[in-house]
Amino acid sequence: MQKGRKFSALVSYFQTLAQEHVSIKHSASNKHFFRFELDEILTGLPESACYPVLIMEGYSFVFNDQKSDNPTKRRRAAFVIADRISDPGDYEVIHQTWDRLEEIGDDFLARIRADKRTPNNPVRDFDLNSVEANLIGTEFGNLYGIRYVFEIEGFFAAEVDPAKWLSL
Numbered sequence: 001m002q003k004g005r006k007f008s009a010l011v012s013y014f015q016t017l018a019q020e021h022v023s024i025k026h027s028a029s030n031k032h033f034f035r036f037e038l039d040e041i042l043t044g045l046p047e048s049a050c051y052p053v054l055i056m057e058g059y060s061f062v063f064n065d066q067k068s069d070n071p072t073k074r075r076r077a078a079f080v081i082a083d084r085i086s087d088p089g090d091y092e093v094i095h096q097t098w099d100r101l102e103e104i105g106d107d108f109l110a111r112i113r114a115d116k117r118t119p120n121n122p123v124r125d126f127d128l129n130s131v132e133a134n135l136i137g138t139e140f141g142n143l144y145g146i147r148y149v150f151e152i153e154g155f156f157a158a159e160v161d162p163a164k165w166l167s168l
Helices: 007-020 038-043 091-115
Strands: 031-035 049-056 060-064 072-084 132-138 143-155
Touching (some): 072 091
Antiparallel strands (some): 072 143, 132 143
8 A cells, every 4th residue: 555545644635635724723832623423522521622723623535346357446535614603502603603614514525636646645536526525513512513524535456465475
């Protein structure tokens, strides 16, 4: 597997985006980026979290044999952009928050789409048509955000490497 196609490369890529976006500005001292799963997000983020926050979730993947011609590996991943509000009953503030976060999400998707042109980038095979976004909210922690699910489909090297097998 190419180095840029591993999960750790995707996490590093999203951490870099969090550092570079003017509304997020993640740093070691201002933690705006985390790697969690959705259930962890909904039950509360660490006290060290600064808002808005970008959270990268894990991913799942499936293989497509393409009838043995050009097999592919399709990764399904997600990220969340969220913010904390003071009053979960203030729907005007919730709607303003979602509007602001949607704009940030649009910025991220535009950047990912542009970056996919870079060789060996972990989003090289990103497909904008695969993106689905959903508003999320929880009164626990007053956290509101948008969850973006996307797919990255790329070549799967299905050739057997004899050096990795004792019997070959």
